[in-house]
Amino acid sequence: MxxxxxxxxxxxxxxxxxTPHHKAPGxxxxxxxxxVVTVDHKKLGIMYVLYxxxxxxxxxxxxxxxxxxxxxxxxxxxxxxVYNRFFTMxxxxxxxxxxxxMLVGFMNYLVPLMxxxxxxxxxxxxxxxxxxxAFGGLMLYYSFIGxxxxxxxxxAPDVGWFAYAPLTARAFSPGHSxxxxxxxxxxSGVGTIGAAVNVIATVFCMRCKGMTMMRLPLFAWLSVVxxxxxxxxxxxxxxxxxxxMIDRYLGGHFFDTLAGGxxxxxxxxxxxxxxxxxxxxxxxAFAVANEVIPVFSRKPIFGYPAMVAASVGIAFVSLGVWxxxxxxxxxxxxxxxxxALSTMIVGIPTGIKIFNWLATMWGGKIRFATPxxxxxxxxxxxxxxxxxxxxxxxxxxxxxxxNSYFVVAHFHYVLVGAILFALMGxxxxxxxxxxxxMLDEKLGKWGFWLLVIGFHMTFDFMHIPxxxxxPRQIYTYEAGRGWDTWNLIVSIxxxxxxxxxxxxxxxxxxxxxxxxxxxxDPWDAWTLEWATSSPPPEYNFVADPVVTSRRPLxxxxxxxDPDWKYE
Amino acid sequence: xxxxxNHGHHSDSIHLPAPTTWPVVLAFGLALxxxxxxxxxxxxxxxGVLTVFGxxxxxxxxxxxxxxxxxxxxxxxxxxxxxxxxxxxxxLDKPGRYAPTETYPIVSGIKGGIAGGFAMIIPAMIYGLIAxxxxxxxxNLMGGAGIANWTDTSTANIAAFHWQGxxxxxxxxxxxxxxxxxxxxxxxxxLPRHPIVLGGILAPxxxxxxxxxxxxxVNPVFDQRIQWGWFLISQVTFGLVAGWVVAHQSxxxxxxxxxxxxxxxxxxxGLMQHDHDEKSEDRH
Numbered sequence: 001m002x003x004x005x006x007x008x009x010x011x012x013x014x015x016x017x018x019t020p021h022h023k024a025p026g027x028x029x030x031x032x033x034x035x036v037v038t039v040d041h042k043k044l045g046i047m048y049v050l051y052x053x054x055x056x057x058x059x060x061x062x063x064x065x066x067x068x069x070x071x072x073x074x075x076x077x078x079x080x081x082v083y084n085r086f087f088t089m090x091x092x093x094x095x096x097x098x099x100x101x102m103l104v105g106f107m108n109y110l111v112p113l114m115x116x117x118x119x120x121x122x123x124x125x126x127x128x129x130x131x132x133x134a135f136g137g138l139m140l141y142y143s144f145i146g147x148x149x150x151x152x153x154x155x156a157p158d159v160g161w162f163a164y165a166p167l168t169a170r171a172f173s174p175g176h177s178x179x180x181x182x183x184x185x186x187x188s189g190v191g192t193i194g195a196a197v198n199v200i201a202t203v204f205c206m207r208c209k210g211m212t213m214m215r216l217p218l219f220a221w222l223s224v225v226x227x228x229x230x231x232x233x234x235x236x237x238x239x240x241x242x243x244x245m246i247d248r249y250l251g252g253h254f255f256d257t258l259a260g261g262x263x264x265x266x267x268x269x270x271x272x273x274x275x276x277x278x279x280x281x282x283x284x285a286f287a288v289a290n291e292v293i294p295v296f297s298r299k300p301i302f303g304y305p306a307m308v309a310a311s312v313g314i315a316f317v318s319l320g321v322w323x324x325x326x327x328x329x330x331x332x333x334x335x336x337x338x339x340a341l342s343t344m345i346v347g348i349p350t351g352i353k354i355f356n357w358l359a360t361m362w363g364g365k366i367r368f369a370t371p372x373x374x375x376x377x378x379x380x381x382x383x384x385x386x387x388x389x390x391x392x393x394x395x396x397x398x399x400x401x402x403n404s405y406f407v408v409a410h411f412h413y414v415l416v417g418a419i420l421f422a423l424m425g426x427x428x429x430x431x432x433x434x435x436x437x438m439l440d441e442k443l444g445k446w447g448f449w450l451l452v453i454g455f456h457m458t459f460d461f462m463h464i465p466x467x468x469x470x471p472r473q474i475y476t477y478e479a480g481r482g483w484d485t486w487n488l489i490v491s492i493x494x495x496x497x498x499x500x501x502x503x504x505x506x507x508x509x510x511x512x513x514x515x516x517x518x519x520x521d522p523w524d525a526w527t528l529e530w531a532t533s534s535p536p537p538e539y540n541f542v543a544d545p546v547v548t549s550r551r552p553l554x555x556x557x558x559x560x561d562p563d564w565k566y567e
Numbered sequence: 568x569x570x571x572x573n574h575g576h577h578s579d580s581i582h583l584p585a586p587t588t589w590p591v592v593l594a595f596g597l598a599l600x601x602x603x604x605x606x607x608x609x610x611x612x613x614x615g616v617l618t619v620f621g622x623x624x625x626x627x628x629x630x631x632x633x634x635x636x637x638x639x640x641x642x643x644x645x646x647x648x649x650x651x652x653x654x655x656x657x658x659l660d661k662p663g664r665y666a667p668t669e670t671y672p673i674v675s676g677i678k679g680g681i682a683g684g685f686a687m688i689i690p691a692m693i694y695g696l697i698a699x700x701x702x703x704x705x706x707n708l709m710g711g712a713g714i715a716n717w718t719d720t721s722t723a724n725i726a727a728f729h730w731q732g733x734x735x736x737x738x739x740x741x742x743x744x745x746x747x748x749x750x751x752x753x754x755x756x757x758l759p760r761h762p763i764v765l766g767g768i769l770a771p772x773x774x775x776x777x778x779x780x781x782x783x784x785v786n787p788v789f790d791q792r793i794q795w796g797w798f799l800i801s802q803v804t805f806g807l808v809a810g811w812v813v814a815h816q817s818x819x820x821x822x823x824x825x826x827x828x829x830x831x832x833x834x835x836x837g838l839m840q841h842d843h844d845e846k847s848e849d850r851h
Contacts, residue, residue: 037586123584124625131594139602146606176605183601190597249604298651365655396784524650531647539581542640557649 039123040538041108044130046434048105049427051134052098053508056501058141059093062086064498071491073479080475084158085177087473089140091161092181094415095277096188097137102423103284104133104195107223110430111199113529113536114217116208116545121201129194136188143180157181160473162270163244165255165263170248179248182241189234196227196234208528210547214308215567217527217550218290218301221308225315226283232319233276240269264329271322279318282414285382285422286311286353289375292429293357295525296372297364300551300563303356310349310356317346327398336395343393350386354379369523370444374425377452381417385410388463403473406466412459416497421451424504431508432522436534437515443507451500457493461486526551585634593621671762673752675816679766679809680748684740686808687801694797701726703733708792710736725792744805751809763810771802 026034035043065086069077078086108126112119120126143156157177159167168178203224207216244266246252253259255266294301301307323331323339331339357379366372388410392398401407431439465483477483521530528545529536531553549555549563596617603611628634695704699722707725710732751766775798782790 034586036591037588039584039586039590118581119584124587124590124628127587128590128594131591132597135594135598139598142602179605183604187598187601191594245604394784396786400784521647537640538638539583539640542579542581553647556647558654561654 037127039119039127041112041120041123041126042434042536042538042540044126045105045107045109047130048101048108048133051137052102052105053505055093055097055101055137057505059090059098060498060501062090062093064494066090067491067494069476070487072488073477073481073484075476081155081158083475084473085156088157088160088181092140092157092185093137095161095281096185097140099281099415099419100188100192101133101137103226103281104129104192106284106288106423106426106430107199107226108195109434110529111202111220111223112206113433113532113540114220114527115203115206115211116528116541116547117202117206118539118541120198121205122198125194126198129191129198132191132194133188134191136184136186136191139187140180140184143177143184146180162274163266164270165244165261165266166257168244168248168266169256179245182244182248186238186241189238192230193234196230199223199227200231208541208545208547214305215547215550218304218307218311219287219527222283222287222290222311225311226280226287229276229280229283229315229318233273233280236269237273240266240273243269264326267326267329268322271325272319275322275325276315276318278411278414279314281419282382283311283315284426285378285419288422288426288429289357289378291525291527292371292375292425293360295429295523296367296369296375297361298367299360299364300554301356302359303352304550306352307356310352313349314346314353317342317349321346324393324398327395328402340393340395344390347386347390354383354386369428370439370441370448371425371429371523373445373448374421374428377448378418378421378425381413381421381455385413385418388413401466403471404466405470405472406463408472409459409462409466412462416455417459421455424451427508429523430529431511432518433529433534433536435512435515436518437511438518438522439511439515440507443503443510447500447503447507450503451497454493454496454498454500457496458490459493461489461493465490521553524557526553528552531556579640580637581640582635583638585628585636587625587628587634589621589624589628592617593625596621670818671752671813671816672819673749675813676750676752676754676809677745677748678816679751679812680744680746682812683748683805683807683809684744687805688740690797690801690804694794694801695726698794698797699726703728706736707732708789709739710734747805748809751813762813763807766810766813767803767807771799771806775799775802 035047038044065078066083069075069083108120111117140157155175155177157163157180159173159178159181163178163181166172203216203220213221243252243254247254247256247261253261255261255263257263290301290307321339321343323335324343327336327339368376388406392401392407392410428439428444431437465486468482468486470477470481470483470487477487518534520532520534522534523530528541528547531545532540545552547555549567551563555562555564596614596619599614599617600611601614603609603614691705692702695702695706698704704726707727707729710729711720711725751770754765775795778798779795782793
């Protein structure tokens, strides 16, 4: 419950400043140096997001090549070897080099601002974490020229993003391509863990006065939950990768079934990481929705405590569902039943969230600006993704469709339809805060609708060849199996999406130089980051803010009717 | 609408952690150690050297005292104001707008579920006696669904008594009836006018139809052994008895004047009735 009294108005006002940036911009090298040595959470957050956007483009190009290859039957646009490398690198890139850095970037930039702190708890660790992530990604792509593989020429990993044993054994993956995959993810994993530790410490130890855990912005709450999941999910992957390296370099037999090891064990280790990873990626999307939907509906978030509980519930349940990726390996009926039921249970807290977002929108004065358009699409598409997820959680259904394009369509519905849409909406929402400029609304809406059309062309129709039996990861297929037309539509949709992403990137660039000046609070929002200048000064707030409710800026804008009276 | 302003300029400086090269040096060193594993040991050695430099440099940055920079601060006037002058309110207390004035309590659904659960045993037993000459057949059929190794079993085996089947079936039946009753009770506030029609006919028909449609996918063996006519009869028995029990419970006020969040016991800013006259309102 709220404190009984507001802090003195001057105290709040003094916490927020508009410091003019008197310093003349330095030379290019000086600027570059200042970014390399920075420990400022905002600069590091921007670097994380830019890094992720670059890899979004790289992974997108790989996806386009894959789709050209599959656009028509018996195609040879790529060689089989390159095709294997591309789908491996596409998956690895989008999960580890795009999704994770993007979410860590958002958390880095926003969490200290939202909780009224001057920086993260461990600024140097923050810089170290970013550079570990960055070097991990660069190392992975260095494999294209440095990984001596089967032909003693440069080649990238080609064992799929989940790198199942025994394909990763020396006998089937000679050279170093698989080792590049292992060590680069080990390195970037260290960075991710460092970032997670930092976020948790920051939220628990550096909240401003009055910001109890039940007044914490939901974005910060979900950042804590995501970070906790990272701490639990990454170590099993790291352990498995170390075991794989022991197998490959020191003659170990962890995953060598002929020598008493277990290929199945790799699957367990990978998916104990891999499924929580889905929630690690989707939680920040939820976090963005929690901030954007109320502001553009002009209502407080509906059911704040239920949203917190549902987030923690999803994280908890997500740790016990990993083997639903493994129904086809032949588990016992009890195992199948347990993992089917536990997977279905995820639908309960997730449903709570969807209902609460809808309840937030219900009766509100909704403004369909670009960020809200992305959020509306996110809601619908995430619901659809959840429904196909429930279908796949039924073991017999899964037996029919496992490793088919139905599964590929399902998880792209989550990763693109939910996560990418929400994160792009988040970028549109916070871009004015980061740059001080508004994004071009017209370009933004064009980009949004292009992406919606492209997304649905691609991933709605991708379900159908999956239902017709088209397996994932196949290099090509014969004509006349009923897959041709669907694949062509899917490939065309991929290019429409690419156009949308390019338009989005163009908008980011153009608006940075020519965009309308944003001011401190262009969306009339309620969390603390909108109380400082755009872009914020190095120290965020000149004095520690004092908050008395979940919407401190509402209280300041409406002192006659503040939130703390109701909480 | 209002605004708060912080008038007056003043200068000050703020301590912030100093920029440092050591984190990037350490990260580069560690990355090179790993890169050397897949390229050349010399790269690992170089990485090791950089790691030592980076670690020592980092320590010197924070020990004995953390290095800081002073950032000049100049505070200027600030306006935090809403662009919306009017605060609109959602009226939630218009009679009959969102829900009927009276409904059945949720607990009545649970009571109905328990009663219906007992009642549907009777047609199930009759089916077992008529179709398989054994009351244990339907019990084992249900219990077998929860027991791992009951696949490819014979009809005679299913018709025989198995205490594991009895226990499993009892547990499944009790939990399912309670949960269905709870769901029924939870739905009643939304559809309170015809509980017998809803629970006795509509829900069993929909439920049976759904199961009939998916059972050959979910469990083909189970699907072959189910007599759908009898299944429907037992479901309708459950629903009619549950609906009758519910209909004989006393109705309660639907608390329609309270917002949903309050009725659910969920704290929600702007929806809680408070110490001013304007109750049950939401704000935009």
